Amino acid sequence: MTAAVVRRRFTGVAVAAVLALAGCGLHAMRAHQVVAAWLACTECDAGQFDSVAALGRRPAGHAAVIGELRAAALGTGDSALIKAELSASYDSARAYALRTFGALPAGFSDRSDWIGHHLGNRIAVVQARALRAFASVDSGGSALHAVLDTLAHRPLRPDIRAMVDSLRVLNP
């Protein structure tokens, strides 16, 4: 084999490696986009779930989607930051109501109840959507099994606990 042939083969391998890495990067970026859109959509009637499922079932996108969903299912977000934002929203709405109407409307929620409810929703909606998509793209898979095992030992909202329990039955 001549030096020129070796050089050409090396170059070919290097180009293939770069293209493969670039492809992985693109899949990771695409997976991040579609999973983020699904986890936080409002009405979710624009095919957000289907996009995650379609990409996650393709061999090229499967690992990247699984990685995103695992992080979402197991993460709890920055709850201190979310609490601070909710706290500011509550105080602002309260001050607005007092300023505008002269008194709080009847039944205006207690501060800690309102913040607790929305904090719970923020965490639960991500967990529920991540698990639903996970079950769709990795049914019976070891990655889903491991995530469910981890979640089973964590404190969870009752409806999320029920979801985890039923998925564990389906993914023993």
Place this chain on the structure above:
Amino acid sequence: MVAAQGVSTLVDARPGAGCRGLLAVAIPGEGVVQWDARALPASCRWSIAGFAPGSGVLFVGPFEGPGTPSGPNSTSLPPVVRVPVSLWILTDSAGAAEVITVDVMHASQLFEQNRVGVRLEIVEVDTVYGAARDLRADPPLLTDGTWAKKGSEYYADSTINIYVVTEIPLLPGAHGYQSFAASPNSSQPSNLVHIAYRWHQPSTVAHEIGHALQLRGDGCGHPGSGSVGECPCIDARNVMWDVDDPYGARNRFTLGQAFRMSLDSLSWLNRAALRPAAPLLQCQADCWLQGCRLSQPCPCIDLAGAEAAP
């Protein structure tokens, strides 16, 4: 040209456009909008829109030519429009009415501070657990409002009806949904809003009422969803952005959205005749700003410069 803070002068002078102009004016408090249109091109047909926190949206015109009406002019902003809201609590979760009451105040604050000219007032709170079972048993009715109208005791003609359900069966995991007046394919927004108590976020009520006020269709009702018809003029801080950032970024409406919610004939404000003696528009003309080619001009109109969030 206009003695007010935050002025955006928008003139479409493209060949064949007929030179339409709009002076979009935002002023810091209640008061008087002043303008002087002498600088506009002579052939322009133009209007004035005025916006301020705590006031209704002003719209006057159209006028022809730069001197009509002559010289500098001024007019007062109309009062804020009061929108009655009924809360129907169909979830058996404890504390739902109280939490949603705060959410409605949060929404009202977003509408007022962003100069939409709308104030939400809760006039009725009713807890109807039994009806929740009917709703779950017949979920298709949820999308067209038939259920709500059939059971007249759970529906008020003259208010925005917010149904607080545990979950929306047809859209599992959705935060909320604004139902249609006649059918799921209808382009007319209704006064029926559903909130999924298990999943909703602080800005969900404002988002769904935004739909009821005609922020919908052609993608601009849902920028950020990745669907066809993205609106390049609206970003993730916008209340109508589809992706609700977990750190609470959705707190803005553009002036154009305020304009559309207030003036479009299909907005619930106008279908319910809540704005007295006001001119109506159908926001169907092409958008003529910055390459935004959607059939919705209004969402693209905003203050010319950067502005602090309310």
